[in-house]
Amino acid sequence: MTDVAEIKGHRRTYVGAMPGKLVQCLKKTGTENPLVLIDEVDKIGKGVHGDPSSALLELLDPEQNANFLDHYLDVPVDLSRVLFICTANVVEHIPEPLRDRMELIDMSGYVAEEKMAIAQQYLVPTARKNCGLSEQQLNLQPEALALLIKSYCRESGVRNLQKHIEKICRKVAYKLVQGEVEHVVVDEAALPALVGKPTFKHDRMYDLTPPGVIMGLAWTAMGGSTLYIETALRSTHQEEKPLGSLELTGHLGDVMKESARIALTVARNFLAQRHPDNNFLNTSHLHLHVPEGATPKDGPSAGCTITTALLSLALGRPARPQLAMTGEISLTGRILPVGGVKEKIIAVLKTKHRIRTGLDWLLLVKTGYNRFVVR
Structure with a gap:
């Protein structure tokens, strides 16, 4: 987001003028107290169309947003009952005045057990469905998932894990279409052929640490x-x-x-x-x-x-x-x-x-x- 008009709207004198996102949100939901999620607020840019973070100051400040002025409507709009939730990866990249108006809640990343549960209950079934595979055609064993999480996808989320699972499903679907196999069992030994060599090695450099x-x-x-x-x-x-x-x-x-x-x-x-x-x-x-x-x-x-x-x-x-x-x-x-x-x-x-x-x-x-x- 690099344009202030995304938040405060365009003035009606311009061709194709529209209200800001907040007024559109109130119109779409039909209520005065919706939940508004602003994703990746730490990546707000600053360009020739103004500084969106300065517009967010008025938007998120409970002392000011009761009389929020949209340029298109040109009348005050009460946003004091709206619940705003912002997400960010790096809190330090959020401007300090804007960060002062927020209540910060730190969310830790997924542990290996949580990633395993997400993969088994959602990622693998979804990838199978998208590739037209059945459980009999693709059997992704828990040991292979554990190795995938440990040696290929060390991240706080599961986006990279999802990409690797989808890559496995696509390769298995290709083999089935070519008639090479009728079903595939993916275990630890089969992972390098499907997703390449492990990205992360073992953490321990020393079995016995020397002095120093x-x-x-x-x-x-x-x-x-x-x-x-x-x-x-x-x-x-x-x-x-x-x-x-x-x-x-x-x-x-x-x-x-x-x-x-x-x-x-x-x-x-x-x-x-x-x-x-x-x-x-x-x-x-x-x-x-x-x-x-x-x-x-x-x-x-x-x-x-x-x-x-x-x-x-x-x-x-x-x-x-x-x-x-x-x-x-x-x-x-x-x-x-x-x-x-x-x-x-x-x-x-x-x-x-x-x-x-x-x-x-x-x-x-x-x-x-x-x-x-x-x-």
Whole structure:
């Protein structure tokens, strides 16, 4: 939407003038209190025809929309009883004045079990019907759906999953029309021939993490994911007056870079108190890297993970191989709560971690998971 006239209508002097979408909505529904859904409000454009977001300010403000003026009618229209619902993918892209007039409700993405239920109850039957297939002609096994969700369609929604299922149905329908087969059973082994090689590999890079490597947790638009924090010596050359340094790589944002510098200070202070003879972090040239360098990474939630990785490297002791952690760290070493806990726990479960004391471990600050039951 780039034209203000879409909302406020055209003036009657123009040829082909029409009322705005809101007046048309009231006329179509025949009621003064309809439900109006504005989809993808974060993608509103700004062009030569005006700024639609400024028109939405008047539309969504309950103090002003009681006298909404449509250019075509040129009389005030009462929109105070209309219920507006707006959707957006990235809240930060919504203009700040417009965001202040909204009550924000965060909706997390689907987990694997929910995607499986949606696929079995709706996506697969619909794709079969559209391609003219019966259940006997196409048997899409649950194991194949699970692999499709895990290795091909890691997203918050199910749009990509729907495309893959429709692609499978089309290829099976083509084989049936050509007379190559009478029915097809799609299992895990048959997926690469139908949809190609898996897009996503296994999350675990290390079966046994060496000293200086710790698994962390991240939140992305596609849900939670695991990432490794790797630390190593950048230079083994000994200088007469050594002074330690830290190099950061992995497409890190400014907040994460600050978090790494804070983590180095905390780790140095911890070693000074517990191991006074250990000057490794003060005299060594260190390199900290977060794999998958093409993916931007930012946020403070890797603070405790970076601190642990530096201490593990300095002491030469590897962490538990079944350990994942998340939490922001302060300059005095306190762990602060972070967001996206539900998605991060799901990411741990995807990597076949069992969150249970004594076997596998997930470290969270207590105030970060007070709404979740961790078993």
